[in-house]
Amino acid sequence: MTTAHDDPSFVSPALEEAKRNKLMLGLFLPLQSGAWSPSLAPRETSWTFDYNAECTRRAEALGFDLVFGLAQWMGKGGYGGEMSFREFSTDPLMVTAGLAAITERIMLISTVHVLYGWHPLHLAKFGATIDNISGGRWGLNVVTGYKPSEFKMFGLDPIAHDARYSKADEFTTLMKRLWQDDDELTVAGDHWQLEGAYVAPKPINGRCILVNATSSDAGLDYAVKHSDLIFITSPAGADLNKACEALPAHNAKIKARGQAVGRDVRTIINPHVICRETEVEAWTQHQAILDGQDAVAADNFYATFAGGDQSSWKGTSRDQWVIGGNVHIVGTPEQVVEAFQRLHDAGCDGVQVNFYDFLPDLEYFGQRVVPLMQQAGLRL
Numbered sequence: 001m002t003t004a005h006d007d008p009s010f011v012s013p014a015l016e017e018a019k020r021n022k023l024m025l026g027l028f029l030p031l032q033s034g035a036w037s038p039s040l041a042p043r044e045t046s047w048t049f050d051y052n053a054e055c056t057r058r059a060e061a062l063g064f065d066l067v068f069g070l071a072q073w074m075g076k077g078g079y080g081g082e083m084s085f086r087e088f089s090t091d092p093l094m095v096t097a098g099l100a101a102i103t104e105r106i107m108l109i110s111t112v113h114v115l116y117g118w119h120p121l122h123l124a125k126f127g128a129t130i131d132n133i134s135g136g137r138w139g140l141n142v143v144t145g146y147k148p149s150e151f152k153m154f155g156l157d158p159i160a161h162d163a164r165y166s167k168a169d170e171f172t173t174l175m176k177r178l179w180q181d182d183d184e185l186t187v188a189g190d191h192w193q194l195e196g197a198y199v200a201p202k203p204i205n206g207r208c209i210l211v212n213a214t215s216s217d218a219g220l221d222y223a224v225k226h227s228d229l230i231f232i233t234s235p236a237g238a239d240l241n242k243a244c245e246a247l248p249a250h251n252a253k254i255k256a257r258g259q260a261v262g263r264d265v266r267t268i269i270n271p272h273v274i275c276r277e278t279e280v281e282a283w284t285q286h287q288a289i290l291d292g293q294d295a296v297a298a299d300n301f302y303a304t305f306a307g308g309d310q311s312s313w314k315g316t317s318r319d320q321w322v323i324g325g326n327v328h329i330v331g332t333p334e335q336v337v338e339a340f341q342r343l344h345d346a347g348c349d350g351v352q353v354n355f356y357d358f359l360p361d362l363e364y365f366g367q368r369v370v371p372l373m374q375q376a377g378l379r380l
């Protein structure tokens with residue numbers, strides 16, 4: 001299905017404000033029990049709405065540009081182990097609707113698996129609703145689902161990798177038309193039919209912010225056509241030095257593909273940050289997370305990402321999966337900012353950080369790292 005590559009009428013003030021920074025700053029919300037780390041080392045991190053609402057309020061107060069939540073469909077026990085890693089998770093679309101009502105400035109991005117039985121009209125309506133509640137701050141992270149087990153939960157046959165993106169292309173194209181067209185829409189698509197379909201109110205800025213996460217060719221074709229922000233992973237695993245070697249070419253490729261279709265796309269990577277006053281304290285915490293690992297959960301978590309047909313997340317070792325996230329940044333506030341500078345120099349437009357013990361780690365980050373980012377010119 002073809003569509004205009006750019007939306008000249010779409011200007012999101014929240015996104016434009018974020019882009020004024022050399023490095024956008026996002027928080028990865030811990031909507032899943034255990035968040036990113038299959039470890040039993042002590043922490044208070046919680047999947048509950050109240051905990052995530054507090055993380056979001058604090059992130060907004062500390063000047064973050066966005067919060068983002070992951071979507072997943074796990075069986076009983078999640079990834080298993082003593083902690084039943086990620087068994088509990090709230091739905092990011094529902095959570096962002098709640099967050100929209102209690103925040104004022106921060107962008108709220110929620111992940112939706114658009115191929116699990118959704119109709120574009122549903123998501124166009126629900127998205128426009130959250131967009132209106134939030135005053136134009138809502139964004140959709142379109143995911144196509146890389147786990148056959150999730151398709152089966154919905155009674156669906158898994159779809160081959162590239163076919164997922166062509167189906168998502170039709171879905172997104174129709175959803176955007178429902179947001180943007182003034183008239184009722186009647187379309188017989190390859191996968192969806194609409195007759196006299198219409199959405200009002202429209203999203204405040206013409207359409208909602210669109211995001212996706214990919215590394216593959218088919219995924220990037222989709223991403224540069226539709227997305228404003230692209231979540232990337234290091235092609236060389238979680239080690240910062242190796243990531244910074246591999247990322248310049250990866251980012252350049254994505255930007256060039258965007259420019260080829262007349263679009264200015266921005267990339268965001270998600271580092272796991274362990275920051276303390278001294279380097280020794282930071283590495284001690286890193287070791288404590290590793291030592292506290294729930295071996296069964298870690299094995300299962302690692303196996304999911306090491307296998308599968310997705311291109312993202314490859315090259316990360318099992319131990320790196322115990323810490324979680326993508327690039328690992330461990331050190332003092334000054335070292336964290338230096339690492340961010342390196343990621344920026346490697347072509348990343350933003351960092352979406354995750355932590356181990358979210359609220360205290362976020363607070364410390366806000367007090368100690370954000371001011372240094374400002375001093376370094378990475379943040380306004």
Ligand SMILES: Cc1cc2nc3c(=O)[nH]c(=O)nc-3n(C[C@H](O)[C@H](O)[C@H](O)COP(=O)(O)O)c2cc1C
Nearest residue numbers: 070071111143146213214215216219231310311312
């Ligand atoms: C930062 C980030 C967040 C993601 N969030 C989700 C998610 O919430 N749910 C999901 O099923 N997949 C998620 N994914 C996986 C992607 O949607 C996609 O399936 C994966 O990147 C593989 O795509 P690729 O083969 O095009 O690289 C995420 C990926 C990244 C990098």
